[in-house]
Amino acid sequence: MESAEIRAENLSKWYGEIRGVSGINLDIHSGIVGLIGPNGAGKTTFLNLCCGLLEPSQGKITILGEPAFTGTRFRRQLGVVSQKDAVYPFMTVLEFVTVLTELHGFSKREAKERAVKAIERVQLGHKLHQRIEVLSKGMRQCLKLAQAIAHDPKILLLDELLTGCDPLVKYQIKTLLLEMVQHGATILLSSHNLKEMEALTQEVVIIHCGKIAAAGKIGELQQKLKHHEHKVLVQGTELRKLAQILLQHPEITGIEFKDNERSMMVQTMDPAMFYHKFTAILGTGEFRIEKILSQDQDLTSLFHYLVGEIKE
Numbered sequence: 121m122e123s124a125e126i127r128a129e130n131l132s133k134w135y136g137e138i139r140g141v142s143g144i145n146l147d148i149h150s151g152i153v154g155l156i157g158p159n160g161a162g163k164t165t166f167l168n169l170c171c172g173l174l175e176p177s178q179g180k181i182t183i184l185g186e187p188a189f190t191g192t193r194f195r196r197q198l199g200v201v202s203q204k205d206a207v208y209p210f211m212t213v214l215e216f217v218t219v220l221t222e223l224h225g226f227s228k229r230e231a232k233e234r235a236v237k238a239i240e241r242v243q244l245g246h247k248l249h250q251r252i253e254v255l256s257k258g259m260r261q262c263l264k265l266a267q268a269i270a271h272d273p274k275i276l277l278l279d280e281l282l283t284g285c286d287p288l289v290k291y292q293i294k295t296l297l298l299e300m301v302q303h304g305a306t307i308l309l310s311s312h313n314l315k316e317m318e319a320l321t322q323e324v325v326i327i328h329c330g331k332i333a334a335a336g337k338i339g340e341l342q343q344k345l346k347h348h349e350h351k352v353l354v355q356g357t358e359l360r361k362l363a364q365i366l367l368q369h370p371e372i373t374g375i376e377f378k379d380n381e382r383s384m385m386v387q388t389m390d391p392a393m394f395y396h397k398f399t400a401i402l403g404t405g406e407f408r409i410e411k412i413l414s415q416d417q418d419l420t421s422l423f424h425y426l427v428g429e430i431k432e
């Protein structure tokens with residue numbers, strides 16, 4: 121069997137009666153992989169199992185072929201950004217990254233050189249001698265990334281790294297992560313923001329209630345959407361009359377009125393055809409439509425569809 125950088129086999133973690141993750145089987149080989157799920161899905165638990173902070177209750181997790189909880193060699197190849205702000209506010213940016221880099225076994229001099237380089241890579245060069253307590257949330261995220269990359273790890277585990285970052289910082293981080301991937305890094309990045317992830321990678325693992333709902337390329341997962349019903353919310357006036365016209369078309373599978381008939385949810389198996397015909401109907405000028413809302417073409421709907429298949 122080809123060895124994966126990260127391999128989980130029937131991996132479970134329970135906190136007493138509470139399920140963190142359950143029966144996870146997953147191979148992660150290379151590139152950026154998005155770990156996506158809502159709050160409480162098990163993302164942090166999974167990442168903590170990967171970096172050996174938690175011991176599995178059942179099953180196995182290996183990083184670069186070593187068991188994550190007991191292995192030691194892989195740790196020098198591992199960079200971690202935790203969700204919590206595990207920083208020392210009284211230290212300067214340079215001191216903090218230098219100290220943590222020394223822990224990977226570098227001399228003080230080399231650690232400092234590496235720290236400066238990493239801090240510059242995350243665009244914090246102008247804050248080198250500032251105390252961490254004065255940094256903004258987005259800057260602290262960059263600082264956490266700097267300490268995670270200063271030793272040139274092969275594997276990066278990034279828990280909600282992009283949270284609190286403005287679009288420019290997100291873009292800079294994205295560029296940096298892609299560069300690292302080009303140099304052979306494997307990156308697992310958790311988020312509950314599907315759009316954000318879509319902009320960064322095609323490869324996702326969707327986790328819900330501690331289980332993997334789906335894993336693969338976003339495009340492939342979206343193919344699954346073709347077999348489920350799309351919903352489009354239409355808001356406006358004279359909706360009952362509009363509904364009568366729409367229901368004459370075979371691709372409309374149902375209409376449900378809401379909000380005292382001020383809006384209606386149209387169900388269709390063929391959204392492209394629906395929009396085509398809908399536009400033509402609206403072109404007659406007979407109806408006043410205030411809003412048309414569809415979530416079905418993006419990752420959000422894919423996510424809801426996929427996790428809908430998992431029972432809590």
Ligand code: ATP
Binds near residue numbers: 139140141159312
């Ligand atoms: P979020 O996006 O909110 O950070 P998450 O996907 O990272 O969520 P986890 O933090 O892994 O999810 O939590 C998974 C489940 O395990 C949740 O039900 C959570 O309440 C529970 N859990 C996590 N840590 C502990 C703990 N130390 N003790 C008890 N239960 C925990």
